Amino acid sequence: MLDSAATTRLAPLGITQAAQVHLNLTPEQLTQEALRRHEGVLTDTGALMADTGQFTGRSPKDRFVVKDAGTADSVWWGDINIPFAEDKFDQLHQKMVQYLADKEIYVRDAYAGANPDYQLKLRVVNELAWHNLFCYNMFLRPAEGADTSWTPDFSIICAPGFEADPAVDGTRQKNFAILNFSKKMILIGGTGYAGEMKKGIFGVLNYLLPHERATLPMHCSANVGKDGDTAIFFGLSGTGKTTLSADPNRGLIGDDEHGWTPDAGIFNFEGGCYAKVIDLSAEKEPEIWNAIKAGSIVENTRFVPGTTTVDYANKSVTENTRTAYPINFIPNAIEPSVAEAPKNIFFLTADAFGVLPPISKLDKSHAMYHFMSGYTAKVAGTEMGVTEPQTTFSACFGAVFLPLHPTKYAEMLGKKMDENEVNVWLVNTGWSGGSYGVGSRMKLGYTRAMITAALNGELNDVEFKKHPIFGVEVPASVPGVPTEILDPRATWADQEAYDKTAADLAQKFVANFQKYADFANDEILAGAPKTAVEASV
Ligand SMILES: Nc1ncnc2c1ncn2[C@@H]1O[C@H](COP(=O)(O)OP(=O)(O)O)[C@@H](O)[C@H]1O
Ligand SMILES: C=C(OP(=O)(O)O)C(=O)O
Ligand SMILES: [Mn+2]
Secondary structure (H helix, E strand, O other): OOOHHHHHHHHHHOOOOOOEEEEOOOHHHHHHHHHHOOOEEEOOOOOEEEOOOOOOOEOHHHEEEEOOOOOOOOOOOOOOOEEEOHHHHHHHHHHHHHHHOOOEEEEEEEEEOOOHHHOEEEEEEEOOHHHHHHHHHHOEOOOOOOOOOOOOOEEEEEEOOOOOOHHHHOOOOOOEEEEEOOOOEEEEEOOOOOHHHHHHHHHHHHHHHHHHHOOEEEOEEEEEOOOOOEEEEEOOOOOOHHHHHOOOOOEEEEOOOEEEOOOOOEEEOOOEEEEEOOOOOOOOOHHHHHHOOOOOEEEOOOEOOOOOOEOOOOOOOOOOOEEEEEHHHOOOEOOOOEEOOEEEEEEEEOOOOOOOOOEEEEOHHHHHHHHHHOEEEEOOOOEOOOOOOEEEEOHHHOHHHOOOOHHHHHHHHHHHHHHOOOEEEEEEOOEEOOOOOOOEEOOHHHHHHHHHHHHOOOOOOOOEEEOOOOOOEEEOOEOOEOHHHOOHHHHOOOHHHHHHHHHHHHHHHHHHHHHHOOOOOHHHHOOOOOOHHHHHO
C-alpha cells in the first residue's frame, strides 16, 4: 500500500504498488541511496560516479512518438519521429507498472522552463536513485516548502532494467524512449543513458511551445554579458554549446535548451548542465572542473588505478563521458535563468572536412540557409554507433529533437531576426589545417578568443572577405588569434585539395537542401554555396 502523498502522485500514472516510494529525496539522500544499492561509487571530489550500462548515448532509432488523433496531422512523421501505436504504448505502460510493483522507486516533482509563465510541471518516476539525482540536477527545483502534489503537465517513467520484447511490444529492440502527447507521458526502458530523460522533455517542449505559446524552442546554450547582452550558441552534440557558454566574463543562462518568447526574451528549459568530460582539464575548462563535487554525477568514467580520482583521459567505456550538476554549481550562473532577446547568435559546427572558416559573419540569407541546413559532424559517442566524426545535416542544429517540420522553427527564427537587431556568426569548432585524419580540432583558446571578439564588438571595424564558395564574410584579423588560421584554405598544406574538398562540401549542401525546395525562396537561396557548375560560369 502506498501512502497518500505517493498515491496522489502515482495513481494517475497507473502505479498502485511498489516495494517503497522515495519521494523528493535530497541530493545527499539520493547519493547515499545510490551507494547503498551499488548503483555507483564516490569519487574523491564527492561526486557520485555511475555507469549507464550498454547504452552510453542516445539511441535515435529507438525514439518514438505515439501517433493518434491528436498527433497524426501535427507531428512531422519520417525517419526522425518514428510513429508508435497507441495500444502498444498502453501495453508497454502496463508492463512497466507491473515491473516496478516489487521495486523501490524514486519519485520527483520538478519543473521545466525557468520562466514561470512558460513552465511545465513534471513528475518523474525512476527505477534508479542516481537517475532521480540526475533529474534533481537537470530539471528545475521547486522552492522549499512548495506544494508539489500537482497534476503534472508531463510525466516520465524511466526503468532501465525493464526490457521490451520487440516481437510483441512494437519496439525495434529492447530499449525505447516513447513520447505520448495525448497521455502526457514519456516511457523509457532498456537504456540507462540519463540524457534520454532530459532530451525527452526537450522534445515535448519543441512540440508544445511553437503551437501553444508562439515561442521558438532552440537547441542552444546561452549566456549574458555585463550590459545584459545575450548570446546564444546553437549546435548539435559535441560542437561546444556547453564548453563555450561557460565563460568567466559572462553570466550563464543555460548549456543546452532554451525558448525565445514573443516578448519576454529567452529562458532556459533546464535547471542544470550536462557537460562532456572527456579530456577535461582544470586549465581549459575551470568552471566545469570546479562544478564536479558533492551532488554532481559523473557518468561512464574510470578512476586512475588505485585511487578514487577520475581519469578524464580514459575512454574505455565511451568518449561520451559526462557530468551532471545543478546550474548554481557554476559561480556566475544566473537564476532564474532568463535573459533578454539575443544580440548575437552563433551557429556552432564541427566541420570534419576542415572547409569552413573558424569564424564568419552571416547575413539573413546565409543565416536562414545555414539554420535549415544544420551542417556539422556528429562526434564520437553521443549517439550509439557513432565512433568517428560523421557528416550530417541536422536541421535547426537539432533535427532529432523536433516533432514539427524544421521549416516551422526556421520561419520563427526568420521572424525573430527581422524583429530584432542581431548579428549571426558561423563558428567552426571542428577541423582546420586539413580534414579529419589530417588536420586537428580548432584550438579551444582560439575559438574562445574569436567569440569574445565578436561579443565585444571588436569585429565591427575589421576588414571582412567573402569566402569564394560559401559566401560568408571572413574577418581578416581577430585580436588574440594568429591571422593565418582565419582563412581555412591557407591552413591546408595542399591548397588544391582544399578547393576540391570545399567544392564537394558545397555539393553536399545543395543536395541536402533539395528537400526544402518547397520552402526555399530567393532570399534563402541567396545564402547557398556556389557549386562547381555555378562557379565556372
Ligand atoms: N575549439 C573548440 N571549441 C569548443 N569545444 C572544443 C573545441 N576543441 C575541442 N573541444 C571539445 O569539444 C567538446 C565540446 O563538447 P560540448 O561543449 O559538451 O558540446 P555540446 O554541449 O554542444 O554537446 C568538449 O569536450 C570540448 O573540450
Ligand atoms: C545530452 C545531449 O546533449 P549535448 O550532447 O548536446 O550536450 C545528447 O545529445 O545526448
Ligand atoms: Mn552540451
